[in-house]
Amino acid sequence: MKILVVEDDTSTREYIQKGFQEAGAIVDTAQDGPDGLFMATTNEYDVIVLDRMLPKMQGLAVLSALRAASITTPVIILSALGHVDERIKGLKSGGDDYLAKPFSFQELQVRAVILAERRKQTATPGAGPVTKLALGDLSMDLIGHKVTRNGSEIKLQPKEFQLLKYLLEHPGQVISRTLLFEQVWDYHFDPKTNVIDVHIAKLRKKLEANDQSQLIHTIRGAGYVLGPA
Numbered sequence: 001m002k003i004l005v006v007e008d009d010t011s012t013r014e015y016i017q018k019g020f021q022e023a024g025a026i027v028d029t030a031q032d033g034p035d036g037l038f039m040a041t042t043n044e045y046d047v048i049v050l051d052r053m054l055p056k057m058q059g060l061a062v063l064s065a066l067r068a069a070s071i072t073t074p075v076i077i078l079s080a081l082g083h084v085d086e087r088i089k090g091l092k093s094g095g096d097d098y099l100a101k102p103f104s105f106q107e108l109q110v111r112a113v114i115l116a117e118r119r120k121q122t123a124t125p126g127a128g129p130v131t132k133l134a135l136g137d138l139s140m141d142l143i144g145h146k147v148t149r150n151g152s153e154i155k156l157q158p159k160e161f162q163l164l165k166y167l168l169e170h171p172g173q174v175i176s177r178t179l180l181f182e183q184v185w186d187y188h189f190d191p192k193t194n195v196i197d198v199h200i201a202k203l204r205k206k207l208e209a210n211d212q213s214q215l216i217h218t219i220r221g222a223g224y225v226l227g228p229a
Contacts, residue, residue: 001020001025002026003046003047003048003049004040005020006049006062007029007049009051019109028043028045033054033057033058033061036048036050040062041071044073049076050063051079052077059079060089060093066094074097076098076108076115077090077097078101079098079100104176106222110173133168135168135226138207138215140164145161160202160203163200167226171226175225176223179223
């Protein structure tokens with residue numbers, strides 16, 4: 001994965017750069033808006049991490065210029081402005097994701113990987129729409145809205161189906177509560193409820209019926225991961 005990080009704060013920029021490089025990514029960096037725009041328009045990147053408050057040219061202005069130039073590289077906006085209205089503003093400006101500061105690098109990395117994989121799948125020539133998802137003996141038919149495990153059908157409520165679908169789309173990846181709120185419930189804020197815990201518990205019970213092995217694992221302080229025990 002090749003990533004561009006546009007961030008004026010040296011410690012934050014180096015922290016992000018080091019984290020992605022340790023994960024095996026190629027990372028370019030820029031310290032202000034004009035440099036970031038120049039690099040984004042002259043190089044090919046899988047993901048751009050863009051600070052919103054930049055010197056010389058604001059992050060949203062950089063983003064608008066990229067989209068005006070038909071550059072569709074996924075952009076994750078970083079900002080200390082974490083209010084819902086500000087997040088919506090950033091997404092409407094052409095951002096693909098929005099992460100408020102202070103942030104967890106692990107969450108930033110997961111979001112970047114998801115965006116990069118989604119773009120890769122979209123760009124694959126001749127690739128038709130995905131109609132089935134599977135992990136081991138667990139299978140999901142997206143057209144028939146049917147889930148089976150070891151050949152037995154599992155009846156799921158609509159949100160349980162959406163939740164499992166998202167986990168199946170990202171097997172082996174730690175998915176944070178924030179991502180689940182945004183991607184499954186369409187909340188761009190934490191409603192401070194236990195709705196995710198309740199749905200995860202119900203989903204686990206259904207998937208593990210008849211002494212089936214555990215598939216959904218809790219990573220304390222980080223989120224959930226779908227995979228074999």
